[in-house]
Amino acid sequence: MNGITLFLIAIALAMDSCAVSIAAGSTLKEHFWYYGIRAAFFFGLFQGGMPIIGYLIGEAGSEIIAPFDHWVAALLLGGIGGKMIYEGVYGNEEEKKGVASLSMLLVLAVATSIDALAVGVTFSLLEIPILVAALVIGIVTFGACIAGIMAGRHVGRFLGRRVELLGGIILIGIGARILIEGIFF
Structure with a gap:
């Protein structure tokens, strides 16, 4: 996997956390930067850590899945x-608030990083160096969340669902590319 593809995956994975950050930025009134940076840190940490866990899970069963890895990755x-x-279309926007509460922040960080766990399984199937990938995903997520918090402060909830839609489209496109490469190349 080249650096551009990894960067696009990192952006796609960061979209959930960014959408949460936009909603949070629109609601944070007091201690804006404290809660904003703390939220970005937790989202980046979980988005970067979950692929490592997924990778380890995938490594345990890679011999069984190897002949079908491109199908699994695409699915x-x-x-x-x-x-x-x-x-992005039907989600409840109220569920994407609450980063001022540490317990809610942890729940949101885990919930928005479950997809990164599945991507980590995919990375193990494709034999992608996980530590580099996890670091890129974590840093991109942190940056996207800082941008989301700031955007939320200025434009409210206008962009939230569109960010999730874009992330979903990017992931589907990458999955389709992996499938096509696995079948034809």
């Missing part, structure tokens, strides 16, 4: 992308 990424698109 996982397509499913995650479809879920993101669905949530």
